[in-house]
Amino acid sequence: MATAKNFNGQSRGVTAPRGFRAGGIHCGIKKAGALDLALIVSERSGPIAGVFTQNRVVAAPVLLDRLHLKHGIGRAIIVNSGNANACTGRQGMDAARATAAAAARALKISTHEVFVGSTGVIGRALPVDKLLRAVPSLAAATSLGGGILAARAIMTTDVHPKYTAKQARINGRPVTVGGMAKGSGMIHPHMATMLGYVTTDAAITRSALKKALMVATNESFNCISVDGDTSTNDTVLCLSNGMAGNSQIREGTVGYRQFVRLLIDVCQILALSICRDGEGVTKVVKISVHEAKTAAQARLVAQTIGTSNLVKTALFGEDANWGRIMAAIGRSGVPVDPSHISISFGGVPMVRKGAGLGLAAERRIAKVFRQKEFTIDVGLGQGQHRSHLWTTDLSFDYVRINASYRS
Known part of the structure; x- marks a missing residue:
């Protein structure tokens, strides 16, 4: 069986798989020029899977992402930090929709292919006008080297950015999985104040990707606890574009099992980095x-x-x-x-x-x-x-x- 390994693109995180760009900028939500808006974009549309908070109080971006997931296809993910856009009523949902629409216009793609994330203080209105003004600049600034900037832009109380990538040979081709995450408090099984975004160039069916992400999440993000609290915004998304050129991965095959192992490896690295960066953590x-x-x-x-x-x-x-x-x-x-x-x-x-x-x-x-x-x-x-x-x-x-x- 193929084994995941480190490779030269490990430090690029979400841009390590073929066909992905990313970036992070300051849009004015945080103070003092700190990065607070991230974007991941794929050259091609592809299957996307998601796992979300089990908290009954759910933030607007989670509600919107669940709606977009019904289309089963994705191409871009845009995430702000410094404001959770949670418990903000209709205004919050309007802001999430406006964010997705702005990114879609800048990238010239369909709105339902854009997924939105937010993290930060709950209950404050998202300063969406600042965010919308920054989207065109952010879209233009994405690059192959922008994975680290994106990882920094989603941080809240995190001390360190969290990103990694692994590669394995599957169905005769090198397949790469990259990821980034944020989280250091309100961390508990069944998701917590954490966001995780995973990209892959694997050619894979939507049903296989969905099942693989559930398995990987249960072996990683649902196996960490910092303080027993869970939040309103927790999200893990996995976007595939098929650009590795492998024969399509389907459930129940050797290639599927290899892909699941690769995905688990990446998610466990990110999950453990959340623990190590937990608020006040020494062990x-x-x-x-x-x-x-x-x-x-x-x-x-x-x-x-x-x-x-x-x-x-x-x-x-x-x-x-x-x-x-x-x-x-x-x-x-x-x-x-x-x-x-x-x-x-x-x-x-x-x-x-x-x-x-x-x-x-x-x-x-x-x-x-x-x-x-x-x-x-x-x-x-x-x-x-x-x-x-x-x-x-x-x-x-x-x-x-x-x-x-x-x-």
């Missing part, structure tokens, strides 16, 4: 749960551990308090037999058959807790199913950042 920890009766039970245990404030503060304080892991397992709602539970930290066993292994083991795991990244392995002793979640610690800085987010 990123993988919670790996195995020996569960069902995958759903494994997932629930992982999420309960990974979102426990007591666990997260212990991670920040480098306090090897394994009892908090046991307590989280017990309150997850999953029927467990404590005498079957095992726990290891960074490969060091601490709990076997539900009992701690003593002070010597605690001293060994105390060294693990001082690492920036490590894995907590939990065995439930009940079956063959597993799941995982990447979580972060909860620090003083997280409180400081979110206490003054709007100021």
Whole structure:
């Protein structure tokens, strides 16, 4: 099977696949000239798939993108930062439609081929006039090297831009997947305050692309948690233009499985970069749960551990308090037999058959807790199913950042 690999175009992100350009400029939403408007455009139209927030309060760009997805085809994505255009009523929907229409005019394409994203403060009217005035300049400024500018233009509280690309040989041709994302707070499974945009030059059916994106999202963006909150704007879009020249990828084929692996690799890199750039984060920890009766039970245990404030503060304080892991397992709602539970930290066993292994083991795991990244392995002793979640610690800085987010 083909394997994803790094290649020279990795640093171009969304413009690494053939036929994509991108750019980012300042349009006046943010202060002091910070980049706040991004555009991705393909030379050709192609299948597009999307996954969105499960929050019942949904921002205007998400509503519009869902409508445009019914056409099943895309060519451009335009995203602003600094304003979420959420909870803004009819005015917000009008602004989202106007943004898509302006980009369509500038690019000379159909409006339904343009997808819109917004991120920032909720509840404030989008200064759409500033945005619309900037669209022609942004369209003219897109380039093969503009992927990094686009990634910077979608940042809010992010410290670092997030972008990557991978390539693998599929159906006899090199196929590339590139991506960019933003997010550092309000991050939790089932999407969160994050945006992810993925491009590929693969020739693939719309149904195969849709299924592949669902699989990749569930293995990446739905496996991270910073603070347990989810937002109104969460979006992941994947746009394909078929310019790799491979024979068309269809579900159930070897080429499909190879493409899914490539897509997962890119999405996991972006997801982990969100964790590493989380608000106030000093540690990123993988919670790996195995020996569960069902995958759903494994997932629930992982999420309960990974979102426990007591666990997260212990991670920040480098306090090897394994009892908090046991307590989280017990309150997850999953029927467990404590005498079957095992726990290891960074490969060091601490709990076997539900009992701690003593002070010597605690001293060994105390060294693990001082690492920036490590894995907590939990065995439930009940079956063959597993799941995982990447979580972060909860620090003083997280409180400081979110206490003054709007100021």
